[in-house]
Amino acid sequence: MDNALNPRTPLKIAVDNEHGALRFTIVIIFIVGWFISFFILNAAIPNEGLNLIAIIVSFAITALFTQQIEKVLKKRWPSGRTVQIDQNTIKVVNKNGGQQSIDGDKQVNVHLWRFAIKRRSRVPKGWLMIACALEQDDAYLPVYTFMSPEQFDGLRNNTRFATLMSQKEASKSTGGIGQTDLRMAGEQRRLHTAENARWMNGAEMTADDFQNFIKQLQNQFPQWMPSVL
Numbered sequence: 736m737d738n739a740l741n742p743r744t745p746l747k748i749a750v751d752n753e754h755g756a757l758r759f760t761i762v763i764i765f766i767v768g769w770f771i772s773f774f775i776l777n778a779a780i781p782n783e784g785l786n787l788i789a790i791i792v793s794f795a796i797t798a799l800f801t802q803q804i805e806k807v808l809k810k811r812w813p814s815g816r817t818v819q820i821d822q823n824t825i826k827v828v829n830k831n832g833g834q835q836s837i838d839g840d841k842q843v844n845v846h847l848w849r850f851a852i853k854r855r856s857r858v859p860k861g862w863l864m865i866a867c868a869l870e871q872d873d874a875y876l877p878v879y880t881f882m883s884p885e886q887f888d889g890l891r892n893n894t895r896f897a898t899l900m901s902q903k904e905a906s907k908s909t910g911g912i913g914q915t916d917l918r919m920a921g922e923q924r925r926l927h928t929a930e931n932a933r934w935m936n937g938a939e940m941t942a943d944d945f946q947n948f949i950k951q952l953q954n955q956f957p958q959w960m961p962s963v964l
Contacts, residue, residue: 749814750939750944768797824838827938846929847896875929877929879937
């Protein structure tokens with residue numbers, strides 16, 4: 736999005752490409768598709784007892800079919816939620832018109848963090864969750880994306896994204912009583928609060944949209960947004 740580089744041009748980003756309703760629908764399509772394909776193949780391929788060939792082949796066919804359906808649905812079924820930046824406001828707007836906003840002309844606390852994906856799911860194991868939360872008057876506006884380690888290494892100031900530690904790791908790292916330990920403990924508490932906000936209502940973006948969002952904030956609100964990209 737070229738307009739991310741122009742602080743005077745409003746930015747609007749569709750978020751939550753893989754929203755909950757879409758994922759639930761994909762699961763249902765897979766289950767139903769597997770049942771139907773197994774029923775057909777089980778009848779077409781004679782076998783005594785459990786028909787393993789029909790199970791395996793029907794699974795493979797259904798998986799490929801579901802992948803194609805998912806691609807189509809992602810393009811045609813948006814979440815209806817957007818993140819927008821105008822002249823002085825950053826906001827998340829829902830499909831029903833409700834919104835959460837941050838006043839860019841007032842003081843905003845910026846939280847930047849990351850953690851590695853430890854279990855394979857829809858995101859490959861080893862990839863990184865990268866997040867930015869804007870905090871104002873105890874309200875949080877969190878956005879995030881997923882990046883491969885190579886993509887993350889390509890970011891100019893990636894050290895700005897602090898590593899989010901587990902509670903156990905944080906306790907071990909802050910076991911001393913020095914100023915550094917106290918500062919780290921405070922930072923981890925703030926990041927865990929921001930992470931909870933992300934888990935509850937964070938807006939997921941593509942890696943490109945996330946970078947455009949960060950650049951727009953840097954260009955438009957340099958008084959509080961640190962230079963990250």
